[in-house]
Amino acid sequence: xxxxxxxxxxxxxxxxxxxxxxxxxxxxxxxxxxxxxxxxxxxxxxxxxxxxxxxxxxxxxxxxxxxxxxxxxxxxxxxxxxxxxxxxxxxxxxxxxxxxxxxxxxxxxxxxxxxxxxxxxxxxxxxxxxxxxxxxxxxxxxxxxxxxxxxxxxxxxxxxxxxxxxxxxxxxxxxxxxxxxxxxxxxxxxxxxxxxxxxxxxxxxxxxxxxxxxxxxxxxxxxxxxxxxxxxxxxxxxxxxxxxxxxxxxxxxxxxxxxxxxxxxxxxxxxxxxxxxxxxxxxxxxxxxxxxxxxxxxxxxxxxxxxxxxxxxxxxxxxxxxxxxxxxxxxxxxxxxxxxxxxxxxxxxxxxxxxxxxxxxxxxxxxxxxxxxxxx
Amino acid sequence: xxxxxxxxxxxxxxxxxxxxxxxxxxxxxxxxxxxxxxxxxxxxxxxxxxxxxxxxxxxxxxxxxxxxxxxxxxxxxxxxxxxxxxxxxxxxxxxxxxxxxxxxxxxxxxxxxxxxxxxxxxxxxxxxxxxxxxxxxxxxxxxxxxxxxxxxxxxxxxxxxxxxxxxxxxxxxxxxxxxxxxxxxxxxxxxxxxxxxxxxxxxxxxxxxxxxxxxxxxxxxxxxxxxxxxxxxxxxxxxxxxxxxxxxxxxxxxxxxxxxxxxxxxxxxxxxxxxxxxxxxxxxxxxxxxxxxxxxxxxxxxxxxxxxxxxxxxxxxxxxxxxxxxxxxxxxxxxxxxxxxxxxxxxxxxxxxxxxxxxxxxxxxxxxxxxxxxxxxxxxxxxxxxxxxxxxxxxxxxxxxxxxxxxxxxxxxxxxxxxxxxxxxxxxxxxxxxxxxxxxxxxxxxxxxxxxxxxxxxxxxxxxxxxxxxxxxxxxxxxxxxxxxxxxxxxxxxxxxxxxxxxxxxxxxxxxx
Numbered sequence: 001x002x003x004x005x006x007x008x009x010x011x012x013x014x015x016x017x018x019x020x021x022x023x024x025x026x027x028x029x030x031x032x033x034x035x036x037x038x039x040x041x042x043x044x045x046x047x048x049x050x051x052x053x054x055x056x057x058x059x060x061x062x063x064x065x066x067x068x069x070x071x072x073x074x075x076x077x078x079x080x081x082x083x084x085x086x087x088x089x090x091x092x093x094x095x096x097x098x099x100x101x102x103x104x105x106x107x108x109x110x111x112x113x114x115x116x117x118x119x120x121x122x123x124x125x126x127x128x129x130x131x132x133x134x135x136x137x138x139x140x141x142x143x144x145x146x147x148x149x150x151x152x153x154x155x156x157x158x159x160x161x162x163x164x165x166x167x168x169x170x171x172x173x174x175x176x177x178x179x180x181x182x183x184x185x186x187x188x189x190x191x192x193x194x195x196x197x198x199x200x201x202x203x204x205x206x207x208x209x210x211x212x213x214x215x216x217x218x219x220x221x222x223x224x225x226x227x228x229x230x231x232x233x234x235x236x237x238x239x240x241x242x243x244x245x246x247x248x249x250x251x252x253x254x255x256x257x258x259x260x261x262x263x264x265x266x267x268x269x270x271x272x273x274x275x276x277x278x279x280x281x282x283x284x285x286x287x288x289x290x291x292x293x294x295x296x297x298x299x300x301x302x303x304x305x306x307x308x309x310x311x312x313x314x315x316x317x318x319x320x321x322x323x324x325x326x327x328x329x330x331x332x333x334x335x336x337x338x339x340x341x342x343x344x345x346x347x348x349x350x351x352x353x354x355x356x357x358x359x360x361x362x363x364x365x366x367x368x369x370x371x372x373x374x375x376x
Numbered sequence: 377x378x379x380x381x382x383x384x385x386x387x388x389x390x391x392x393x394x395x396x397x398x399x400x401x402x403x404x405x406x407x408x409x410x411x412x413x414x415x416x417x418x419x420x421x422x423x424x425x426x427x428x429x430x431x432x433x434x435x436x437x438x439x440x441x442x443x444x445x446x447x448x449x450x451x452x453x454x455x456x457x458x459x460x461x462x463x464x465x466x467x468x469x470x471x472x473x474x475x476x477x478x479x480x481x482x483x484x485x486x487x488x489x490x491x492x493x494x495x496x497x498x499x500x501x502x503x504x505x506x507x508x509x510x511x512x513x514x515x516x517x518x519x520x521x522x523x524x525x526x527x528x529x530x531x532x533x534x535x536x537x538x539x540x541x542x543x544x545x546x547x548x549x550x551x552x553x554x555x556x557x558x559x560x561x562x563x564x565x566x567x568x569x570x571x572x573x574x575x576x577x578x579x580x581x582x583x584x585x586x587x588x589x590x591x592x593x594x595x596x597x598x599x600x601x602x603x604x605x606x607x608x609x610x611x612x613x614x615x616x617x618x619x620x621x622x623x624x625x626x627x628x629x630x631x632x633x634x635x636x637x638x639x640x641x642x643x644x645x646x647x648x649x650x651x652x653x654x655x656x657x658x659x660x661x662x663x664x665x666x667x668x669x670x671x672x673x674x675x676x677x678x679x680x681x682x683x684x685x686x687x688x689x690x691x692x693x694x695x696x697x698x699x700x701x702x703x704x705x706x707x708x709x710x711x712x713x714x715x716x717x718x719x720x721x722x723x724x725x726x727x728x729x730x731x732x733x734x735x736x737x738x739x740x741x742x743x744x745x746x747x748x749x750x751x752x753x754x755x756x757x758x759x760x761x762x763x764x765x766x767x768x769x770x771x772x773x774x775x776x777x778x779x780x781x782x783x784x785x786x787x788x789x790x791x792x793x794x795x796x797x798x799x800x801x802x803x804x805x806x807x808x809x810x811x812x813x814x815x816x817x818x819x820x821x822x823x824x825x826x827x828x829x830x831x832x833x834x835x836x837x838x839x840x841x842x843x844x845x846x847x848x849x850x851x852x853x854x855x856x857x858x859x860x861x862x863x864x865x866x867x868x869x870x871x872x873x874x875x876x877x878x879x880x881x882x883x884x885x886x887x888x889x
Contacts, residue, residue, distance in 0.1 A: 230752050232742055239739060242728040249689050249718065250740055251709035359730055 066326020114141025142270015
């Protein structure tokens with residue numbers, strides 16, 4: 001797995017003890033090197049701002065304040081980071097097994113629909129029963145949305161990049177249909193569902209912010225990912241991602257690895273659909289997934305599909321999104337310039353996990369050789 | 377194409393004093409070679425004899441250190457394969473160079489010397505069909521290359537070479553992955569090309585088909601031409617086969633005395649068909665504990681299929697592989713639990729290069745042996761165990777956290793051995809165990825094979841390197857085109873016998889029940 005690569009990237013040598021460094025304990029080194037790279041990116045962004053006649057100091061203060069400057073800002077950063085982290089971890093499980101699912105977007109939508117339908121079924125149940133079952137409903141719908149691509153990939157070697165993307169398109173059209181027809185309340189003008197039933201909602205944790213209980217799902221998923229990476233199963237999946245032929249020669253069943261890792265990624269995306277609907281928006285809209293599915297994939301890559309990396313990348317993304325908005329509204333910086341600065345910072349961050357990212361993209365390349373990867 | 381070569385007469389290619397060195401290996405040593413217009417000239421030799429180097433030099437992909445070439449009487453010093461092709465020399469390699477995902481017609485236009493900038497689909501299709509008529513081939517112009525069988529792809533590549541105006545064709549091991557009928561079709565195609573005036577350099581180690589096809593032959597061994605342009609009709613094929621092999625010396629071989637036990641590996645009627653490459657036909661083998669059997673043959677004659685079948689990685693289309701009474705056919709899991717160890721030929725597929733030494737060395741039994749608690753791996757225990765194991769197998773450095781891919785080739789081989797041979801195996805399948813290793817590492821690997829036999833295991837050494845087999849094996853099996861062409865105890869080995877069997881001049885009829 002990535003232990004040695006991350007050791008060398010962070011300059012750590014000669015620690016003969018544990019074979020692992022691929023989990024939350026690596027968080028501090030991840031943060032320190034990331035901060036250096038981000039500082040460089042901020043420097044470049046400052047030049048750009050100067051050239052455009054803006055004051056970098058005030059712009060960056062607005063960016064920082066928008067991300068961390070107030071209770072509301074912090075809540076916003078976490079509320080935006082949580083879904084990205086969850087999708088990121090699920091996508092990372094598939095990436096480590098050598099599979100590039102870019103269909104999280106569709107699975108988030110499916111998960112939201114699944115959660116809503118379950119919630120409507122359980123309208124009279126007490127919250128203790130409704131909330132977990134609704135979560136399961138979301139996860140199952142997310143899994144269902146990736147099931148066909150997973151089977152096609154395992155048994156007919158159909159490229160999962162293409163199939164999951166097509167299923168995203170399918171989900172987007174389906175939600176539009178549902179919200180315009182069967183799920184549309186009589187009173188609604190725009191396509192949207194009925195409000196999420198109260199008994200199935202996730203409450204706010206910090207009043208006056210959007211920090212809702214669903215954010216903690218990201219913490220649970222992060223711990224589950226750490227467990228996965230350290231587990232025997234997780235190791236077998238890593239081995240398959242690294243060298244499918246060797247893995248099969250050691251008796252690791254390739255088809256099962258493919259189907260299960262994609263199902264895991266589908267389930268996590270489905271959970272995101274659930275927390276967005278039940279915790280944040282309290283309805284299902286056409287744009288319920290915003291771009292979480294795609295940014296979640298970026299988060300998984302940027303974080304090198306490691307536990308520490310994904311959480312840091314997700315927080316960075318969340319902070320940039322919430323700070324970027326503040327920069328635009330408070331300082332009147334054009335949206336495009338704000339986007340460029342965000343992109344520069346993410347680019348800087350990518351240096352931290354460069355070796356892992358290189359390794360993961362190797363898998364993408366193999367995947368693109370017309371889907372003729374060796375599988376039996 | 378035909379008119380050009382006929383009008384000039386004389387020789388198509390004259391190679392004079394070509395030498396080429398790769399590092400410490402003298403691949404070609406002042407070789408002369410002539411290709412007459414309108415002939416098929418066979419270039420034969422064992423693996424590493426210099427055939428492919430010769431082909432690449434003539435085609436322009438590599439340059440000779442010294443020596444000169446004339447093409448139809450004119451000085452010819454191509455700077456690249458492309459400039460060779462522009463001069464009319466087409467090299468059809470073993471790994472075909474058609475682009476998958478494109479049609480034959482598109483491949484015809486792609487990279488064509490002096491091609492128009494725009495692709496004219498109708499014209500390209502018509503051209504493929506015209507050449508199909510001319511050469512009496514049946515190559516579909518508008519099918520994707522990767523959807524066609526290997527033999528048709530090869531025909532497509534030859535067709536494209538001719539359509540590009542090839543005046544000389546070099547076919548490198550063209551029959552190596554073809555079945556008997558396909559080979560027959562290839563021979564007919566070559567004869568037709570010859571009759572239309574295109575001379576062919578035909579590289580092969582299969583003598584029977586050369587006898588049918590070639591006019592003259594040149595034998596290379598260790599970069600030297602032992603026979604230059606001999607008439608095939610007058611040549612004694614058995615003598616040629618013996619020449620190809622060189623002297624087989626059983627002197628100086630020190631093999632430890634190993635006691636024989638009961639049969640541990642029994643393979644009956646094993647047949648394997650592969651979509652690409654050579655499978656196996658009706659393969660039978662019994663190996664006793666303590667016995668080392670060497671499977672020899674030129675690479676690509678079914679060795680890969682055999683190694684994978686013995687280790688449960690390939691499902692046989694017929695027959696069984698039984699280890700200590702347990703059927704392990706087609707199940708890697710069952711093979712591993714029956715104690716089958718496998719040293720893979722290619723270290724890149726035999727190890728996970730980006731993973732650590734510790735992860736690699738314990739990968740075979742990761743779920744077991746006190747490495748885990750409640751399904752979670754215990755890194756400290758794995759590291760401790762991995763270090764001990766790596767030290768026992770002399771892996772340097774024995775550092776569990778080092779990346780496996782960062783080790784030297786010899787240490788990677790030892791690492792793979794440490795993973796596979798931690799416990800005494802019931803069966804060891806060693807595919808090229810000393811390939812590419814320095815003498816010391818090679819000796820370590822040989823000792824590992826002997827140790828596996830001494831501990832009562834049945835050992836199968838699959839190798840294209842005769843010395844490796846001579847050093848290790850008690851008994852030899854020769855594979856050619858997926859068939860056993862001979863088998864004998866090592867004491868009965870001679871250049872004549874081995875050469876004939878490796879070149880496919882003999883055939884052992886395996887008893888069928």
